[in-house]
Amino acid sequence: MSNSHVQTRVDAANRILFTGGGSAGHVTVNLALIPQFLSDGWEVEYIGSETGIERELIASSLPIPYYPIATGKLRRYLSKDNIKDPFRVIKGVTQAYRHIRARRPDVVFSKGGFVSVPVVIGAWLNRVPVVLHESDLTPGLANKIASRFAVGICTTFPETEAYIGGGKCHYVGPVLREEIGMGGAERGLAFSGFSDGGLSGDRKPVILVMGGSLGSMSINTAVRQALPELTQRFRVVHLCGRGHLDPAADNPDYRQFEYIDKELPDLLAMSDLIVSRAGSNSLFEFLSLKKPMLLIPLTKQQSRGDQLLNAASFERSGYAKVLQEERLDAAQLVRAVADLYSDKESYIRRMGDTPIGDARGRLQRLIVQAAGKEAEG
Numbered sequence: 001m002s003n004s005h006v007q008t009r010v011d012a013a014n015r016i017l018f019t020g021g022g023s024a025g026h027v028t029v030n031l032a033l034i035p036q037f038l039s040d041g042w043e044v045e046y047i048g049s050e051t052g053i054e055r056e057l058i059a060s061s062l063p064i065p066y067y068p069i070a071t072g073k074l075r076r077y078l079s080k081d082n083i084k085d086p087f088r089v090i091k092g093v094t095q096a097y098r099h100i101r102a103r104r105p106d107v108v109f110s111k112g113g114f115v116s117v118p119v120v121i122g123a124w125l126n127r128v129p130v131v132l133h134e135s136d137l138t139p140g141l142a143n144k145i146a147s148r149f150a151v152g153i154c155t156t157f158p159e160t161e162a163y164i165g166g167g168k169c170h171y172v173g174p175v176l177r178e179e180i181g182m183g184g185a186e187r188g189l190a191f192s193g194f195s196d197g198g199l200s201g202d203r204k205p206v207i208l209v210m211g212g213s214l215g216s217m218s219i220n221t222a223v224r225q226a227l228p229e230l231t232q233r234f235r236v237v238h239l240c241g242r243g244h245l246d247p248a249a250d251n252p253d254y255r256q257f258e259y260i261d262k263e264l265p266d267l268l269a270m271s272d273l274i275v276s277r278a279g280s281n282s283l284f285e286f287l288s289l290k291k292p293m294l295l296i297p298l299t300k301q302q303s304r305g306d307q308l309l310n311a312a313s314f315e316r317s318g319y320a321k322v323l324q325e326e327r328l329d330a331a332q333l334v335r336a337v338a339d340l341y342s343d344k345e346s347y348i349r350r351m352g353d354t355p356i357g358d359a360r361g362r363l364q365r366l367i368v369q370a371a372g373k374e375a376e377g
């Protein structure tokens, strides 16, 4: 009796396939959602690229199968790779189509990035419902293409609907990983080797510098040039991106790391100020923790202008100070940090009034509904 009960449960397991990658910003929401589906008894699997950051982030933190497929970049500019990439996209669609046909997930959830397009098309060809999520105020190219094949597009900003249309948009708000709010400042200081003085009022305040999940050359250069001045008043912890450590940047009040995974919540908890690019996931993480932030958004030439809009929206709400990339140098950085620090209480006060809400729960309910499974509320 008990055996047949177990067998029935296994046969009837709900199955969800996640995709998304290329940068951590296209994986973070998946990292927030997957543990919930696993604890609700769903079978979860992931399709990502062969070499993208998603492969490492998923493998290092979640016990789920990962299926790599061929990917080709979708570019808005001329490149010799534009010739071979369409063939890689077609190969990726074939691989995703076959995988989805064999595994028959109830639903596909896509977080965007160029790896997601073949998966979304493969799901659509198999008549598996697809739900998308867009982190930025304006949709990325992958999500623009994928939206034609999706039953729903969940957004972080209410304004995004104007850029997608089609009546498929659902505003859910920012989806945060649960562990972001669970960091410990003491642990962050110990990890950074700044434990002396602990959390006492007489320690130097800490600035956390994040150049986006891939790092930023211009922020790295400006921060390192500004170190002699910055470290007179602050300690600086710098997440500089893979391959961008600089052994010459040596200062007792400076620490640099390429990329931080598990300890990031502790580093955030420890920080008094943040200097960052303006990727949407990072911004809402800072907001939820009420960290005064100086944002240096990617320009229209470096990205599609999404970060300019994200940063402008946060500046309008009084959550962030913005320094434009074109004006970025060591002197401007020092000045902007000093201004932000002297006004930090008003930033914290304005962020204090902002409810973050349960976007993770709302998004999960929408996905479960799209899968044709019952979801309450």
Ligand SMILES: CC(=O)N[C@H]1[C@@H](OP(=O)(O)OP(=O)(O)OC[C@H]2O[C@@H](n3ccc(=O)[nH]c3=O)[C@H](O)[C@@H]2O)O[C@H](CO)[C@@H](O)[C@@H]1O
Residues within 6 Å of the ligand: 023, 024, 025, 026, 028, 135, 136, 210, 211, 212, 213, 214, 239, 258, 259, 260, 261, 264, 277, 278, 279, 280, 281, 282, 283, 285, 298, 303, 306, 307
């Ligand atoms: C160059 C590029 O394409 N940038 C895009 C990318 O940015 P990016 O990948 O930087 O995206 P986000 O800032 O949105 O998210 C980064 C995520 O990585 C985490 N993190 C970062 C550094 C680190 O050392 N450890 C760590 O865990 C952050 O906490 C955050 O959860 O996706 C964003 C969301 O669609 C877009 O707004 C950006 O324009």
